[in-house]
Amino acid sequence: MEILRGVGVGDRVHAAAEHVSTMVVKPTLNSAEERPAMDIDALFAGLDTLSPEPAAQYCPQSKSEPILLGATRAHGGEVRYGTKFVSFDMDEAGVTATIADRKSGKRETVRADYLIAADGVHSPFRKALSITTSGYGALPIYVVFIYFRAPWRHFVSDLNDGDAVQVTNPEAPGIFLAVTDDIGMFTTT
Numbered sequence: 001m002e003i004l005r006g007v008g009v010g011d012r013v014h015a016a017a018e019h020v021s022t023m024v025v026k027p028t029l030n031s032a033e034e035r036p037a038m039d040i041d042a043l044f045a046g047l048d049t050l051s052p053e054p055a056a057q058y059c060p061q062s063k064s065e066p067i068l069l070g071a072t073r074a075h076g077g078e079v080r081y082g083t084k085f086v087s088f089d090m091d092e093a094g095v096t097a098t099i100a101d102r103k104s105g106k107r108e109t110v111r112a113d114y115l116i117a118a119d120g121v122h123s124p125f126r127k128a129l130s131i132t133t134s135g136y137g138a139l140p141i142y143v144v145f146i147y148f149r150a151p152w153r154h155f156v157s158d159l160n161d162g163d164a165v166q167v168t169n170p171e172a173p174g175i176f177l178a179v180t181d182d183i184g185m186f187t188t189t
Helices: 002-006 010-016 061-074 124-128
Strands: 023-026 035-038 083-091 094-101 107-112 144-149 164-167 174-178 183-188
Touching: 002 010, 010 061, 061 144, 083 124
Parallel strands: 023 164
Antiparallel strands: 023 035, 083 094, 094 107, 144 183, 164 174, 174 183
């Protein structure tokens, strides 16, 4: 959030974000059987003295990306979809990158003052610059976030946006988060 505050979108992200206030445990999303998972507010009590950011808040990509896109364009930035990085060269004045349209394969060069590689630990940019990583290494599991549009309130009508259900079904365990009336997010490993 420090970076988002620094570029002037922190307040907009907070406004779009949800506060997780309730988390229950159910065998399946539509099960009548339910028990409290934890008291979210008690779990994070006191953390507001350690950080200016709320502890139990999330802003899914479906809400944060439009904010970031608008801010980028408002500051003269260009965003392209369906484009891949091919290579880059640096000089004293900036960076020249070669990019390609994923569908047609057509290549093009673009010039910029800076090149920001925000593409994760397996970044081809980082590897091209011989920048190593340190720390614990790769996580031993993969986490999958599934966004879906469905009439989920039919199954859990008592949830507010931002609330969560821990699903314990062994065939599909995970956490369901209410995003909007018809959009849900399921996180599993």
